[in-house]
Amino acid sequence: MIEISIYFKSNYKDVIVDTLLSEGFDNFYFFECKKYSSRLLKSTKEMVTGRVDFAKFELFVKNENKDRIINKLYSMISKNELSIYVRDLHEV
Template sequence: MNLKGLDIYFELESKDVLVDFLLSKGYDDFYFFPCSRYSAGALLINAQEQVSARREYGLFRLFLHADAAQTLADDIKSSLKNKSIKIFVRECEEL
């Protein structure tokens, strides 16, 4: 079975929008991890972020067949293009 791990990183404020999007597309088995993005001051919005050099992000991780992973990534990019979302895919194998 050719599985892909799809990691979707997003600004935490977009979490509910992404959950609704995933559920509406029939994806109901995924994982959520809170995380932080560390970056240059120009990418940070408020004073707290600029002092700490980090912004609160989230990560959804899904395990899908290769074609489904590409389709979902394309759907997210086209439907939610006004959101700050980064998508990464990698090979994986269930043990």
């Protein structure tokens, strides 16, 4: 089993949800989070708070499905806009 963590700016949430569901991934988790980085601050709100609204999806997939969903997300949303981390989970 593979754990995939996808970090992104909050405005991509609906696109990612639609993509996951249309690709048959219907069991995943969503978390709101903040990214702290002075390089990313664009809006007045971000400059005042020092953070950017980000979000994270976590999903668990079979190894053979990992590349398919990652490549699909990267083809729809630039690699510069997504941070995807993969962890191989060994069942005990």
